[in-house]
Amino acid sequence: xxxxxxxxxxxxxxxxxxRFVAVxxxxxAVLMALxxxxxxxxxxxxxxxxxxxxxxxxxxxxxxxxxxxxxxGTLWVTGIALVIAVPISLLTSVYLxxxxxxxxxxxxxxxxxxxxxxxxxxxxxxxxxxxVPLVRDLLAPACGSSSSGFSVLTAGIVLSIMILPxxxxxxxxxxxxxxxxxxxxxxxxxxxxxxxxxxxxIRKARPGIVAANVLGLSRAFGETMAVLMVAGNVVKIPVxxxxxxxxxxxxxxxxxxEMLSIPLYDSALxxxxxxxxxxxxxxxxASRYILHxxxxxxxx
Amino acid sequence: xxxxxxxxxxxxFKALMLACxxxxxxxxxxxxxxxxxxxxxxxxxxxxxxTPRGGYYLGKGGGVLNAxxxxxxxxxxxxxxxxxxxxxxxxxxxVYSKHSRLASFVRMSLDILWxxxxxxxxxxxxxxxxxxxxxxxxxxxxxxxxxxxxxxMARGMDAVVALVPDELLDASYSLxxxxxxxxxxxxxxxxxxxxxxxxxxxxGRGIGDAASVIFTAGFSDRIPASLFEPAATLPLxxxxxxxxxxPEVQNRAYASAFILTLLILSVxxxxxxxxxxxxxT
Numbered sequence: 001x002x003x004x005x006x007x008x009x010x011x012x013x014x015x016x017x018x019r020f021v022a023v024x025x026x027x028x029a030v031l032m033a034l035x036x037x038x039x040x041x042x043x044x045x046x047x048x049x050x051x052x053x054x055x056x057x058x059x060x061x062x063x064x065x066x067x068x069x070x071x072x073g074t075l076w077v078t079g080i081a082l083v084i085a086v087p088i089s090l091l092t093s094v095y096l097x098x099x100x101x102x103x104x105x106x107x108x109x110x111x112x113x114x115x116x117x118x119x120x121x122x123x124x125x126x127x128x129x130x131x132v133p134l135v136r137d138l139l140a141p142a143c144g145s146s147s148s149g150f151s152v153l154t155a156g157i158v159l160s161i162m163i164l165p166x167x168x169x170x171x172x173x174x175x176x177x178x179x180x181x182x183x184x185x186x187x188x189x190x191x192x193x194x195x196x197x198x199x200x201x202i203r204k205a206r207p208g209i210v211a212a213n214v215l216g217l218s219r220a221f222g223e224t225m226a227v228l229m230v231a232g233n234v235v236k237i238p239v240x241x242x243x244x245x246x247x248x249x250x251x252x253x254x255x256x257x258e259m260l261s262i263p264l265y266d267s268a269l270x271x272x273x274x275x276x277x278x279x280x281x282x283x284x285x286a287s288r289y290i291l292h293x294x295x296x297x298x299x300x
Numbered sequence: 301x302x303x304x305x306x307x308x309x310x311x312x313f314k315a316l317m318l319a320c321x322x323x324x325x326x327x328x329x330x331x332x333x334x335x336x337x338x339x340x341x342x343x344x345x346x347x348x349x350x351t352p353r354g355g356y357y358l359g360k361g362g363g364v365l366n367a368x369x370x371x372x373x374x375x376x377x378x379x380x381x382x383x384x385x386x387x388x389x390x391x392x393x394x395v396y397s398k399h400s401r402l403a404s405f406v407r408m409s410l411d412i413l414w415x416x417x418x419x420x421x422x423x424x425x426x427x428x429x430x431x432x433x434x435x436x437x438x439x440x441x442x443x444x445x446x447x448x449x450x451x452x453m454a455r456g457m458d459a460v461v462a463l464v465p466d467e468l469l470d471a472s473y474s475l476x477x478x479x480x481x482x483x484x485x486x487x488x489x490x491x492x493x494x495x496x497x498x499x500x501x502x503x504g505r506g507i508g509d510a511a512s513v514i515f516t517a518g519f520s521d522r523i524p525a526s527l528f529e530p531a532a533t534l535p536l537x538x539x540x541x542x543x544x545x546x547p548e549v550q551n552r553a554y555a556s557a558f559i560l561t562l563l564i565l566s567v568x569x570x571x572x573x574x575x576x577x578x579x580x581t
Binding site: 010018028057123125128264266273283 | 327392412418419508
């Protein structure tokens with residue numbers, strides 16, 4: 001009797017502890033948002049958010065914290081990454097899911113996940129070794145302009161390769177979740193394979209594929225090390241792909257150490273982190289919601 | 301005429317798809333190839349067994365032992381800490397409170413945390429550390445990396461634990477086991493390979509991340525003697541060495557990248573084999 005009681009007691013204690021841990025972990029996201037907001041508050045109190053986000057003047061010594069150049073840097077870099085990654089990932093995932101022979105399908109999945117597991121600093125190093133010279137010596141002269149190689153284009157190319165495995169992985173899952181009856185019905189009506197893919201499979205998979213790309217976008221948005229290593233980091237709004245840029249994550253990574261000596265600097269940098277946090281969370285929550293409704297397992 | 305156009309269209313897109321797929325795999329090969337070709341030649345015993353000497357970043361002698369040991373200390377401790385959080389969490393939402401609103405709320409929060417960029421974790425972690433008057437230290441790095449890999453580990457474990465059939469739980473309850481006993485003696489045993497694989501994937505993510513440790517663990521040429529000393533990590537060692545203008549030091553960055561890639565590949569392949577075994581049984 002006594003033993004049964006200790007067992008039940010153990011169960012109750014464990015239940016309480018585990019519930020506490022679960023709720024505490026779930027509350028982390030909220031805690032983080034509040035913490036960032038709290039630290040960003042001093043700079044928001046002095047200037048309205050609109051002024052900070054859309055002002056170009058960045059001179060922390062004078063108390064000017066215009067984030068616009070950095071936001072434009074981020075937009076350029078992610079924009080280029082998406083322009084490259086969206087078509088390539090779509091065609092690759094359609095091929096691997098609809099056309100590829102079985103063996104290729106089986107072997108390609110672990111390889112794509114391998115690509116997703118490579119740390120960003122390795123991508124950055126690869127970008128410095130390979131993409132920087134490519135842009136400097138080949139692409140920029142070919143377009144009649146000159147570049148040091150450290151540019152928003154370089155960062156965009158490296159980022160696109162980083163987010164490709166994420167998008168492809170989820171897109172394949174989405175494509176494979178489409179019932180084969182739909183394909184068979186289309187084929188039975190006399191449509192060819194490509195027509196079936198074009199008019200039935202892709203149309204049906206569109207929300208999921210969009211979600212996969214948005215998830216890739218949010219990954220690109222917050223990526224730091226690789227971008228920091230190849231984007232050039234010059235505080236200026238890029239006007240061409242061959243110009244250097246200074247994306248938001250690179251700004252935080254480069255200056256967080258020295259910020260303590262200048263008043264409000266830390267507050268401005270945490271505002272930048274808050275902007276990243278909010279944007280990324282909106283994108284990833286939206287895409288996870290779509291994928292959840294499609295019942296696709298999205299863990300990458 | 302029209303069937304011919306159709307054929308041409310299909311052929312065109314098929315060729316394009318093949319080209320894209322090939323491009324993706326060529327990129328993978330190029331990345332691994334670059335690291336191997338540039339790195340393997342520069343790895344030597346000194347790199348693996350010595351800490352940086354004076355003037356190391358100018359090309360003088362030494363190695364990256366500080367970063368290798370630091371990375372292992374940091375990621376192993378962070379993985380253990382994340383495990384201590386995700387094990388109760390995952391068992392709670394899959395055994396105690398299955399199909400509840402709390403369970404879906406926890407899953408959603410974890411998914412949100414998953415998307416947060418690691419630089420934001422780093423900045424947030426540094427702010428919290430300053431609040432407590434902490435300097436950059438191994439402990440700070442462990443805390444931030446454990447939170448960074450928590451969602452990866454917890455969601456990975458959740459995915460395998462959720463596959464444990466309800467009948468198994470019912471059978472355990474009908475034999476008189478409490479939920480606590482069912483969770484730790486039945487569910488954990490059943491899902492163990494998958495859970496280990498989730499932990500390994502999280503470890504791999506932790507050891508490869510640089511942006512979260514740059515201000516929390518800091519960097520040091522010495523192997524940390526206590527939790528309160530700053531610790532070097534491999535990704536940051538690569539970053540700093542590559543940033544110097546000296547080719548000898550840059551070669552060491554390639555060598556360090558080779559070591560890191562080898563480490564991560566072996567972790568990820570082990571994890572994959574475990575997952576495969578779990579699926580088979």
